[in-house]
Amino acid sequence: MSWNFDNPPFSSGAKNLKDVLPHICLVILGSIGLYVLKSLVSYIGVLRQVKGLPTRHGLFPAWEVGLRPRLPHIPWLFPVNSFYTRPEFDIYQSSQSDLLAFTVLALPTRPVYFIGSPQLAKYICTKTSSFGKASFEKRYENIRQFGSNIVSAYDGEEHRRHKNAIRGCFGEEIFEKVWEKMTEQVDTMLIEEKVDEGGVIRDVAKLMIKVTFAVTGEAGFGEKIPWNIQRSNGEGEMPFVESMEAMDESLLLQFLMPSWVLKVVPSLRRYGRARRDYLKHTHKLYQNRREQLISEDDLSSKPPKDILGALAHSQIIAERGASSSSDSKTQIGGKGYGKSVVGLSEEEVISDMCDAGHETTGHTLAFILANLALYPEWQDELYNEIKDVCGDDEPNYRNMNQLPLCLAFALESLRQHDVARLIFKYATEDVLVPYSTWDKGGSNVIQKQHLMKKGSLIGLDLPACQKNPYHWTETDQFNPRRHLSGKEGGGEDVPYLGFSLGTRACIGKRFAEVEMVSFMARIIPRYRIKIKKETEGEEEGWEQSRKRMIDTAYEDLTLTPGKFDLIFENRE
Numbered sequence: 001m002s003w004n005f006d007n008p009p010f011s012s013g014a015k016n017l018k019d020v021l022p023h024i025c026l027v028i029l030g031s032i033g034l035y036v037l038k039s040l041v042s043y044i045g046v047l048r049q050v051k052g053l054p055t056r057h058g059l060f061p062a063w064e065v066g067l068r069p070r071l072p073h074i075p076w077l078f079p080v081n082s083f084y085t086r087p088e089f090d091i092y093q094s095s096q097s098d099l100l101a102f103t104v105l106a107l108p109t110r111p112v113y114f115i116g117s118p119q120l121a122k123y124i125c126t127k128t129s130s131f132g133k134a135s136f137e138k139r140y141e142n143i144r145q146f147g148s149n150i151v152s153a154y155d156g157e158e159h160r161r162h163k164n165a166i167r168g169c170f171g172e173e174i175f176e177k178v179w180e181k182m183t184e185q186v187d188t189m190l191i192e193e194k195v196d197e198g199g200v201i202r203d204v205a206k207l208m209i210k211v212t213f214a215v216t217g218e219a220g221f222g223e224k225i226p227w228n229i230q231r232s233n234g235e236g237e238m239p240f241v242e243s244m245e246a247m248d249e250s251l252l253l254q255f256l257m258p259s260w261v262l263k264v265v266p267s268l269r270r271y272g273r274a275r276r277d278y279l280k281h282t283h284k285l286y287q288n289r290r291e292q293l294i295s296e297d298d299l300s301s302k303p304p305k306d307i308l309g310a311l312a313h314s315q316i317i318a319e320r321g322a323s324s325s326s327d328s329k330t331q332i333g334g335k336g337y338g339k340s341v342v343g344l345s346e347e348e349v350i351s352d353m354c355d356a357g358h359e360t361t362g363h364t365l366a367f368i369l370a371n372l373a374l375y376p377e378w379q380d381e382l383y384n385e386i387k388d389v390c391g392d393d394e395p396n397y398r399n400m401n402q403l404p405l406c407l408a409f410a411l412e413s414l415r416q417h418d419v420a421r422l423i424f425k426y427a428t429e430d431v432l433v434p435y436s437t438w439d440k441g442g443s444n445v446i447q448k449q450h451l452m453k454k455g456s457l458i459g460l461d462l463p464a465c466q467k468n469p470y471h472w473t474e475t476d477q478f479n480p481r482r483h484l485s486g487k488e489g490g491g492e493d494v495p496y497l498g499f500s501l502g503t504r505a506c507i508g509k510r511f512a513e514v515e516m517v518s519f520m521a522r523i524i525p526r527y528r529i530k531i532k533k534e535t536e537g538e539e540e541g542w543e544q545s546r547k548r549m550i551d552t553a554y555e556d557l558t559l560t561p562g563k564f565d566l567i568f569e570n571r572e
C-alpha cells in the first residue's frame with residue numbers, strides 16, 4: 001500500500017466526516033424524535049385508559065414512602081399533595097372515589113392507580129391470576145442489593161422457594177420462644193430504665209425499637225443482645241451486634257444507596273462498614289450453624305429454635321433429600337436456570353435475614369402504649385381479660401389464644417396508625433375492577449367498574465383502606481372490638497390490610513402478634529400506663545396529648561412515632 005499525497009487518507013476522512021456529520025445528526029435527532037413521539041403516543045394511550053377516573057398528572061413518580069413527605073408540593077412536577085395527605089383517606093374523600101389514577105410523563109407506558117378501598121385491595125391481593133407483586137419497582141430492586149430474598153422475590157418459583165423455606169421455620173416452637181424472649185426483654189427494659197417499681201419511661205418509640213430489636217435478634221440468630229450496645233472505636237472489624245444495630249439505624253440508606261456511596265461519603269462510612277461486617281458475621285454464623293448440625297448427623301431431632309439455625313437445618317435436609325433422589329438436574333439454591341432448585345443458597349438465606357420486620361412491630365408497640373394511656377377504660381378491660389385468664393400466674397404462650405381483646409387492641413392500634421403504608425402490585429392481564437364513587441356530601445354511593453390494562457401499576461394505600469369510612473363503622477373511633485370474630489362480639493366484616501393479604505401477605509404476622517400480646521400481657525397487670533404531660537403543672541387537655549403523641553408521627557421507611565414519654569404507675 002502506498003500513500004497518495006494529493007489525497008491523503010487523513011484529509012479525505014475529514015472531508016468524509018464533514019459529509020456524514022449532518023446524516024449522523026439527522027439519525028440521532030430522528031431517533032430522539034421517534035422516541036418522543038412513541039412516548040407521546042403511549043402517554044396519550046395512558047390518558048385514554050384512565051378516562052372517567054379522578055386523575056392527577058405529574059412529571060416524575062414521587063410517591064415513594066419516606067420520599068413523599070420530604071418533597072415540596074410542585075403541581076405538575078411533584079404533585080405530592082395529590083397522593084399523600086394526613087388523614088390519609090382525605091384524597092379519596094375529596095376526589096369522591098376510592099380509586100384514583102395518576103399519569104406520569106417520565107413513566108409514559110403505564111397508568112398508576114391508588115386504591116383506598118379495603119374490598120378492592122383484597123381483590124387485588126388475592127386474585128393471583130390477574131395481579132402480581134410489582135417486584136420490578138425501585139424499592140424492591142434496592143432490597144435485592146443484598147441478594148434474592150422473600151420480600152423482593154418475583155412471584156412464582158423464586159418466591160415459592162423462599163416462602164417454603166421460611167414458613168417451615170415459623171412453627172410453634174419459635175413463637176413460644178418469641179413470647180419468652182419478649183417477656184425477658186420487657187423485664188430488662190424496666191430494670192435498665194429504672195422503672196421496675198414505676199416511673200417515667202422516656203422516648204417510648206426508641207425504647208420499643210430496642211425491645212423488638214433484641215427479640216428479633218435472639219429469635220433470628222440465637223444471639224444474646226445486650227440492652228446497651230457498646231460502640232467500637234471505628235478500627236478493625238465491627239462486632240456482630242454493633243453491626244446489626246448500625247444496619248438497623250441506617251435501614252433507609254442501606255436500601256436506597258449503592259454500597260460504594262457508603263464507602264466514599266465520610267459521614268456514612270460507619271454504615272458502609274456495618275454492611276460489610278454484618279454480612280461477614282452472618283455468613284460465618286450460618287456456616288458454623290451448618291457445620292454444627294452436619295456434625296451432629298442426626299437431623300431427625302427437632303430443628304433449632306432460632307430462624308437462622310432453622311433455615312440451615314431445613315436446607316441440609318432439602319439438600320440430602322435432593323442428592324439421595326436425584327441427578328444432575330437438581331441445583332441447590334440460586335437461580336437454577338433450566339434446573340429444578342432445592343432450598344436456598346447461602347446468599348439467599350443471609351438476604352432473607354435482612355428483612356427482620358422488627359421496626360414495624362416496634363413502632364406498633366409504641367402506638368399501643370400511647371393508646372393505652374389515651375384510653376384508660378380499655379386498659380381496664382384488658383387488665384380484666386388477662387386476670388380472668390391467668391389469675392395471679394405469669395401469662396405464657398399457652399394463653400396467647402385466650403387473650404383476644406389484647407390482640408384486638410393491637411390490631412386496632414395498627415389500623416389507626418398503619419405502619420407499612422403503601423405496597424405495589426401490577427396487572428398481569430386486562431381486568432375489570434369494581435370501585436365506588438359518592439357525591440360531595442359523601443352519600444349516594446355508586447358501584448362502578450374500571451378496566452385496568454395489563455401492566456398497570458397499582459399502589460395499595462394501606463392507611464386509607466384501613467380508615468375508609470364507607471367500609472369501617474365510625475372509623476375514627478378507637479374500638480378494638482371491631483376486630484373480634486362474629487358480629488355479636490362487635491366484629492366487623494371488613495378486609496384487614498395491616499399485614500396485606502394473599503400469597504404475598506406478611507409471613508411474620510403471627511410472630512408480630514405474639515410479640516405484641518406477650519408485651520401487653522407482661523405490662524398491663526403490673527402497671528397503669530398514664531399520659532406524661534409535656535410540661536408538669538401546665539394544662540394539657542386530652543386532645544392536646546393525643547396530638548402530641550399521635551399526630552407527631554412521621555413517615556420514614558415505616559410510620560415512625562414522634563418523641564413522647566409515659567408514666568408507668570405500679571398497680572400494687
Ligand code: HEM
Nearest residue numbers: 151356357360361364420423499500504506507508511512
Ligand atoms: C406489626 C408488624 C408488621 C407489619 C405491620 C407488617 C406488615 C407487612 C406488610 C404490609 C407486608 C407486605 C409487603 C409488600 O407486599 O411489599 C409484609 C411482608 C412481609 N413481612 Fe411483615 N409486618 C410486620 C412484622 C413482621 C415481622 C415481625 C416479620 C419477621 C419476623 C415480617 C416479615 C415479613 C416478610 C418476610 C414479608 C414478605 C412476605 C412475602 O412477600 O411473602 N413482618 N409485612
